[in-house]
Amino acid sequence: MGIRAVEKEYSHQELEKKILEYWGNIDLVHKIGFERRNSPKFYFLDGPPYMNNPPHLGHARTRAIRDSVLKYRVMRGYNVRLQPGFDMHGLPIEVRVEEMINSKSKRDIEKFGVERFIETCKRCAYEYQDRWTTFYQKFGLHMDIENPYLTLNNDYIEASWFFFKKAKEKNLLYRGKGTVAWCPRCETPLSGYEATDEYLDVSDPSIYIKFPLGNSGRESLLVWTTTPWTLPGNVAIAINPKFEYVKLGVGEEVWIVAQPAIPRLGEELPQLSDGKVLEVFPGSKLLGLRYHHPLTPKIPAHKKLAEKNPNLHTVVAADFVSAEEGTGCVHIAPGHGPEDYTLGLKENLPIFSPVDERGVFTDEAGDYKGLYVKNADPLIIRDLEEYNSLVYEGRIRHRYPHCWRCKSPLIYRASDQWFISIDPIKDQMLKANREILWVPPWAGSKRFHDWIVNARDWCISRQRYWGIPLPIWMCTNNSCSHWVVLSSLEEIKEKTRRLPLGEVDLHKPWLDRVVLTCPKCGSDMKRVPDVADVWFDSGASSWASLGYPKRKDEFEKWFPVDFITEGLDQTRGWFYTLLVEGIIAFDQTPYRTVLMNEFVLDERGERMSKSLGNVVDPLEIMDQFGADTTRFYLVSEAAAWDKIKVSRKSLENTGRMINILWNVYKFTTIYMSLDRYTPQSPGGEGLRLEDRWILSKVNTLVGDVTEAFEKLYLHQAARALREFIV
Ligand SMILES: [Zn+2]
Ligand SMILES: [Zn+2]
Incomplete structure (x- = not known):
C-alpha cells in the first residue's frame, strides 16, 4: 500500500482522539496479549493508587515512565502483563466518606450504621476508579482496564489471607501489647510509613525538671521533655554509661547532667554555667539508683506499680541517650514511645500507659483522669512547679508526627494489637534485597537497606471498618x-x-x-x-492479583514480578510490604527490578498539596498540550529519580519538538505519495548519499535508545530522540 500525503497541521486533540478510537476498534491491548501469548513473560505489577483522590501530576509521571517501559518490552517481543490495580480500602477512603456524612468520630459511624458506611466507602472507591480509568485511557496507557485487580473483591481478600496462614505457620503472627503511634481522632494505631509521613511544625512546651535521687532531696537528675503529658507514664530515667556526668552545685541544690551537654544548655539554664563542679564521674555509677517521681502524690497508681516492680523509678542504661539533645538524663515512658517500650522490655519495666483510645487520661492517671492528654500539659507543668520540680519552662517549635489522613497530632500509647515479627526474617529480607536490581542503585543499597535494618515488628491490626478483615x-x-x-x-x-x-x-x-x-x-x-493495615492489601498484590492460591495456573506462569516502579517514598510503604509479605508467603523476593521515581514539584519547587492550592491537574495539562507532549516531557525532563519542577516553557518546547516531527512527516508523505514510495521499496545500493546518511543516523539512534531502555535510563532515550528530531 502506498503512503498517503498528510495535509493537516498537527492537532493533538484530533490526532489523539483518532488513535484512541483506532486502538479501541482493534482491541489493541487484548490483541497484543494474544499475539504474545507464547513469548517470554514480563510480569509488570501496578502499584495500586488509593481511590480517595483523582490522579495528580506525580501519578502521571510514574505512569508515563512505566508505560514507556511496557511498550518497549512489548516491542521487544515479550508477553507483558498489563493489569492495572486499585487500592480500594483504607483510612484515606474512610476519612473521605466521614467528611461526606459529617462524621467526627467512630461513634458517629456506628450511629450511621456500619453496613451503610461500608457500602458508602465501596461506592466512593468505585467512583474514583472510574475517574482513574478515564485518565488512563486519555493518557494513552496500554492497560487492560477491563480486568483490573481490586483489593475489595472477595477473591482478592481470600487470596491475601494466604499471608496470615503462612505467618501463623511460621510463628510470626502474634498478639501483644505494643506501644504504637496512635491517632486519637481516628482511634486506631498507625505504623511505619503512616506514622513517619506527616511531620508538621508545631509549638510545644519545652521544660526542664528535677527528679530527686533517693530520699535526700538534695541531689537531682535533670531531665528535659517536650511532652509533659507523658510524665505520668514515666517509670525510669536512662543515662548513657559511656558519658561522664557532673554534679553541679546550684544554690542549695545539686544537679546531675551529662558533661558533654553542659555547654549547649547554658542558654536556657544560665544557672549551670554559674554552678560549681562538685564531682565528675562515669555514668555507670548512676545505674540502679532510685529516684522520686514528683507527680506520684497525684497518681496513686504509681504506688501499686512499685509493689509489683521493684525497679520502678530507677536509673537504667540506654545507648540511644545522646549528648546532642537534652541533658543526658532521659525520661523513659514505655507506654508512650517505641524506643522506650523496647528498653522497658529489656529492663523489665512496667508498661504504664494510662491513656484511652481517644487520647484521654484513664482512672489510672489519678488527678489527670478525663483530660485530653495535650490539654493536660499546662496542669502538669503547674503541678511540677508546685512540687518544686520545674527548673525552666519555655516553648519549642519542632517537627511532630501527625495523622497522615486527618492531621491530628499523633500520640504513642500501649494497646493490644496483632503483630508480624520482623526480626526472625530480617536477614532473609536483607539478602533478598541484594538480589533486587534497583535503579538507581542507592535506593536499594542505602535507603531501602537502612529501612529494613531499622524495621520493628509490624503492627498489622487497625481498629477501623473499611479494610481487609483479619x-x-x-x-x-x-x-x-x-x-x-x-x-x-x-x-x-x-x-x-x-x-x-x-x-x-x-x-x-x-x-x-x-x-x-x-x-x-x-x-x-x-x-x-480488626481490619488490616491498608499497606497490607497492596503488599499482597504480587500473588493476590493472580488469584493465588485458589488459582495456580496464572501464578505458575507469571510469578515473580519482573518490574515495578513507584515514588521513592515507597521504600517505607509498598516496596517494603511487598517484600515482607513475599518473604513470609514464599521465602523469596516477589519482585526483581525496581525503578524508583521522584516527585513533581510546582513551578517554584514546592511540593504540590491541596492545602497550598498549587496542585496541577494532569488532565488540564493534557488538554492544553496533548498526551504525547505531556508524556514526553515527564520522561525527558529529568532522570526518573530526580525531582521535576513543572515548567510550562519546557512543555511548550516539547510541544514544538513534536510539531517539528509532524511537519517532517507531513513533508515527506507529500513526496512519498508522489513517488508512489512504499516502505517495501528497494533501498541499499540504489540510495542516495543523504538517504544513506539519515539511515545510518537512525540506526545509531535505535542503538542508543535500546541501550538506555535496557538500563531504565529513560530520560537518555528521550533526549536521544529529541536530538535526532530537532
Ligand atoms: Zn476455647
Ligand atoms: Zn487521624
Whole structure:
C-alpha cells in the first residue's frame, strides 16, 4: 500500500482522539496479549493508587515512565502483563466518606450504621476508579482496564489471607501489647510509613525538671521533655554509661547532667554555667539508683506499680541517650514511645500507659483522669512547679508526627494489637534485597537497606471498618483464648455452624457474624474485629492479583514480578510490604527490578498539596498540550529519580519538538505519495548519499535508545530522540 500525503497541521486533540478510537476498534491491548501469548513473560505489577483522590501530576509521571517501559518490552517481543490495580480500602477512603456524612468520630459511624458506611466507602472507591480509568485511557496507557485487580473483591481478600496462614505457620503472627503511634481522632494505631509521613511544625512546651535521687532531696537528675503529658507514664530515667556526668552545685541544690551537654544548655539554664563542679564521674555509677517521681502524690497508681516492680523509678542504661539533645538524663515512658517500650522490655519495666483510645487520661492517671492528654500539659507543668520540680519552662517549635489522613497530632500509647515479627526474617529480607536490581542503585543499597535494618515488628491490626478483615477467630472464653486463622471462604464454610444470611461479602460487618466453636473448650469463637493495615492489601498484590492460591495456573506462569516502579517514598510503604509479605508467603523476593521515581514539584519547587492550592491537574495539562507532549516531557525532563519542577516553557518546547516531527512527516508523505514510495521499496545500493546518511543516523539512534531502555535510563532515550528530531 502506498503512503498517503498528510495535509493537516498537527492537532493533538484530533490526532489523539483518532488513535484512541483506532486502538479501541482493534482491541489493541487484548490483541497484543494474544499475539504474545507464547513469548517470554514480563510480569509488570501496578502499584495500586488509593481511590480517595483523582490522579495528580506525580501519578502521571510514574505512569508515563512505566508505560514507556511496557511498550518497549512489548516491542521487544515479550508477553507483558498489563493489569492495572486499585487500592480500594483504607483510612484515606474512610476519612473521605466521614467528611461526606459529617462524621467526627467512630461513634458517629456506628450511629450511621456500619453496613451503610461500608457500602458508602465501596461506592466512593468505585467512583474514583472510574475517574482513574478515564485518565488512563486519555493518557494513552496500554492497560487492560477491563480486568483490573481490586483489593475489595472477595477473591482478592481470600487470596491475601494466604499471608496470615503462612505467618501463623511460621510463628510470626502474634498478639501483644505494643506501644504504637496512635491517632486519637481516628482511634486506631498507625505504623511505619503512616506514622513517619506527616511531620508538621508545631509549638510545644519545652521544660526542664528535677527528679530527686533517693530520699535526700538534695541531689537531682535533670531531665528535659517536650511532652509533659507523658510524665505520668514515666517509670525510669536512662543515662548513657559511656558519658561522664557532673554534679553541679546550684544554690542549695545539686544537679546531675551529662558533661558533654553542659555547654549547649547554658542558654536556657544560665544557672549551670554559674554552678560549681562538685564531682565528675562515669555514668555507670548512676545505674540502679532510685529516684522520686514528683507527680506520684497525684497518681496513686504509681504506688501499686512499685509493689509489683521493684525497679520502678530507677536509673537504667540506654545507648540511644545522646549528648546532642537534652541533658543526658532521659525520661523513659514505655507506654508512650517505641524506643522506650523496647528498653522497658529489656529492663523489665512496667508498661504504664494510662491513656484511652481517644487520647484521654484513664482512672489510672489519678488527678489527670478525663483530660485530653495535650490539654493536660499546662496542669502538669503547674503541678511540677508546685512540687518544686520545674527548673525552666519555655516553648519549642519542632517537627511532630501527625495523622497522615486527618492531621491530628499523633500520640504513642500501649494497646493490644496483632503483630508480624520482623526480626526472625530480617536477614532473609536483607539478602533478598541484594538480589533486587534497583535503579538507581542507592535506593536499594542505602535507603531501602537502612529501612529494613531499622524495621520493628509490624503492627498489622487497625481498629477501623473499611479494610481487609483479619481472618483470625478467638475463643470468647477468657481463660482459653485459643485463636485460629481461616484463610478461605471454603475453610470458613467448613468450620462455622452456619454462614451469616445475605450475600457473601468478606468485609465487616458480614464476616463478624461468622461464629465458630472452640475446639479446645467448646465456647464460641468470634472474629477479632480488626481490619488490616491498608499497606497490607497492596503488599499482597504480587500473588493476590493472580488469584493465588485458589488459582495456580496464572501464578505458575507469571510469578515473580519482573518490574515495578513507584515514588521513592515507597521504600517505607509498598516496596517494603511487598517484600515482607513475599518473604513470609514464599521465602523469596516477589519482585526483581525496581525503578524508583521522584516527585513533581510546582513551578517554584514546592511540593504540590491541596492545602497550598498549587496542585496541577494532569488532565488540564493534557488538554492544553496533548498526551504525547505531556508524556514526553515527564520522561525527558529529568532522570526518573530526580525531582521535576513543572515548567510550562519546557512543555511548550516539547510541544514544538513534536510539531517539528509532524511537519517532517507531513513533508515527506507529500513526496512519498508522489513517488508512489512504499516502505517495501528497494533501498541499499540504489540510495542516495543523504538517504544513506539519515539511515545510518537512525540506526545509531535505535542503538542508543535500546541501550538506555535496557538500563531504565529513560530520560537518555528521550533526549536521544529529541536530538535526532530537532
Ligand atoms: Zn487521624
Ligand atoms: Zn476455647
